Amino acid sequence: MTTPEDAPLHLDQIASATFRATDEADGRLRRLKDILGFGNHNIPARLAIARSLAVADPPAAPSGDAGMVIRGQNLFGTGTDAATWVSLVVEHAGRAPRDLVEFQAWVRAHWARGAAILGGLVDEAEGNSDEVWRLIAETAVPAASPAVAEAGAGPASPDAAHAVPVVLTVGEVGEDALTGSRVTWPLNGPGRSPHAAFMGGVGSGKTRTLAFMLRALRERTPVPLIAFDFKGDMTDDKFRLDRAFAATVLSPPHAPIPLDVLWLADRSPTGVTLAAQRLRDSLATLKGAGFGAVQKGLLGDAAERALRAHSPCRLADVRDALRQTYAQQGRREDGAVTTLDDLCRFDLFRPEQPPEAFFRQSWIIRLTADLPELVRVSVVTLLTDVLDRYLNSLPDAATDGAGNRALRIVCVIDEAHRILGNRLPGLSGLIRLSRSKGGAVMLISQGPDDFSGEEDEFLNEMGLVVAFRTNADARAVRRILGPGANLAMLENGQAWVKVGGEATARRVIAWR
Ligand SMILES: Nc1ncnc2c1ncn2[C@@H]1O[C@H](COP(=O)(O)OP(=O)(O)O)[C@@H](O)[C@H]1O
Numbered sequence: 001m002t003t004p005e006d007a008p009l010h011l012d013q014i015a016s017a018t019f020r021a022t023d024e025a026d027g028r029l030r031r032l033k034d035i036l037g038f039g040n041h042n043i044p045a046r047l048a049i050a051r052s053l054a055v056a057d058p059p060a061a062p063s064g065d066a067g068m069v070i071r072g073q074n075l076f077g078t079g080t081d082a083a084t085w086v087s088l089v090v091e092h093a094g095r096a097p098r099d100l101v102e103f104q105a106w107v108r109a110h111w112a113r114g115a116a117i118l119g120g121l122v123d124e125a126e127g128n129s130d131e132v133w134r135l136i137a138e139t140a141v142p143a144a145s146p147a148v149a150e151a152g153a154g155p156a157s158p159d160a161a162h163a164v165p166v167v168l169t170v171g172e173v174g175e176d177a178l179t180g181s182r183v184t185w186p187l188n189g190p191g192r193s194p195h196a197a198f199m200g201g202v203g204s205g206k207t208r209t210l211a212f213m214l215r216a217l218r219e220r221t222p223v224p225l226i227a228f229d230f231k232g233d234m235t236d237d238k239f240r241l242d243r244a245f246a247a248t249v250l251s252p253p254h255a256p257i258p259l260d261v262l263w264l265a266d267r268s269p270t271g272v273t274l275a276a277q278r279l280r281d282s283l284a285t286l287k288g289a290g291f292g293a294v295q296k297g298l299l300g301d302a303a304e305r306a307l308r309a310h311s312p313c314r315l316a317d318v319r320d321a322l323r324q325t326y327a328q329q330g331r332r333e334d335g336a337v338t339t340l341d342d343l344c345r346f347d348l349f350r351p352e353q354p355p356e357a358f359f360r361q362s363w364i365i366r367l368t369a370d371l372p373e374l375v376r377v378s379v380v381t382l383l384t385d386v387l388d389r390y391l392n393s394l395p396d397a398a399t400d401g402a403g404n405r406a407l408r409i410v411c412v413i414d415e416a417h418r419i420l421g422n423r424l425p426g427l428s429g430l431i432r433l434s435r436s437k438g439g440a441v442m443l444i445s446q447g448p449d450d451f452s453g454e455e456d457e458f459l460n461e462m463g464l465v466v467a468f469r470t471n472a473d474a475r476a477v478r479r480i481l482g483p484g485a486n487l488a489m490l491e492n493g494q495a496w497v498k499v500g501g502e503a504t505a506r507r508v509i510a511w512r
């Protein structure tokens with residue numbers, strides 16, 4: 001019998017040895033190679049092995065047909081390159097390999113696991129190469145050690161203990177209608193998008209299904225909730241979201257929101273200018289606000305002056321600055337001033353808490369039909385905006401050894417058709433960029449086409465799409481769900497479900 005001591009593995013043995021993953025892994029990496037335009041098969045294989053090495057758990061031995069052969073010297077290069085790769089693989093295993101066969105098995109397992117992770121990213125990116133690179137870059141960021149995360153991020157950062165895998169059953173029943181298997185969504189898994197879209201006609205079970213999943217989420221991890229409730233039913237006995245999240249229910253303007261909504265992450269001149277531009281863009285999205293190019297310019301200047309002069313700054317400070325600008329320039333007051341005037345008539349926000357304190361608690365903001373549209377849209381616009389700016393000011397959320405990301409906040413908008421189509425900069429920022437910061441956005445809407453008006457095509461960013469019965473034209477959803485998904489023919493309680501990373505949509509029994 002030989003031991004590692006009397007038969008050490010030499011680099012030249014590894015250079016001339018053959019390595020292979022599985023046929024399935026090869027298929028995934030061929031796709032990656034075509035999309036990213038690599039000239040040979042070694043590069044995607046290295047990328048896969050590297051990706052798997054970034055996951056602390058040991059990879060499982062893959063099953064299935066053997067894949068094509070790459071020689072060690074091509075897979076790992078020579079000299080220092082080869083030595084580095086071999087060291088990384090050995091370091092991951094925690095010991096020297098018994099022999100060449102074991103080393104080959106380690107490489108095969110990493111290669112196959114990495115290929116599966118990268119394949120999921122390619123699916124998520126729908127084959128868009130920039131997007132694939134962005135996802136690779138995002139998911140490959142190493143997890144900070146808990147001590148570093150705590151020291152660097154302050155109290156608002158979720159500690160690494162909160163990075164637990166959150167795998168949610170899709171609905172109360174959550175069964176594939178054809179196979180009977182359980183349908184789950186790994187919300188915060190590596191390479192996953194934690195955002196979800198629910199849609200369907202009135203009474204089809206959207207709120208019911210999301211409320212069930214949110215309660216399950218909260219049992220898994222103590223994440224706070226910020227929910228916009230346009231219908232006023234989230235606190236019903238049926239849904240009980242206020243109790244599940246220990247949320248404070250606010251009804252502006254009767255109860256103002258105690259948040260410094262014009263908070264600045266950064267008071268440097270550039271920071272103030274950027275925040276002013278963002279506020280200008282947010283306010284200019286308000287329907288019927290009547291902001292032309294000139295008004296937008298003036299509003300941007302006024303916002304900048306108000307933000308510089310006041311801390312905390314209120315909307316009324318911005319309005320006063322705008323008035324002053326108009327007066328100085330001898331301009332007659334117009335729609336822009338009127339919009340700000342209208343907004344300031346309501347006591348929507350009071351700058352009592354900075355975002356760091358506010359977004360650590362759970363809130364259900366009721367914006368029911370009796371409120372003017374301007375109020376409802378402004379509250380969502382300004383709140384999503386400050387949440388987006390706040391999350392982006394934080395370091396990335398911690399991940400556990402398997403790459404599951406800790407969640408900092410879940411933002412839910414029920415009946416989102418009331419605000420979708422307004423192109424809110426904050427909401428689109430949250431959906432595009434908040435995942436690495438531990439933000440999750442869940443949108444409920446009636447018509448699937450509500451989503452397609454957004455320039456960012458929100459549906460592409462969703463880790464989960466759940467579509468109940470609707471007679472509305474469902475072109476946007478069919479693009480995501482595939483041509484077989486007929487939303488008009490669904491039975492009560494059934495939905496077409498697309499979990500990000502899975503090849504096809506499934507018909508799921510969500511509730512009975
Ligand atoms: N927990 C529950 N148990 C039984 N029935 C429920 C429950 N929650 C909702 N429902 C019923 O399920 C249907 C779907 O409700 P809901 O989720 O509010 O629809 P949507 O949000 O799609 O308009 C309604 O008929 C509602 O009364």
Ligand SMILES: [Mg+2]
Nearest residue numbers: 206207208414
């Ligand atoms: Mg509902």
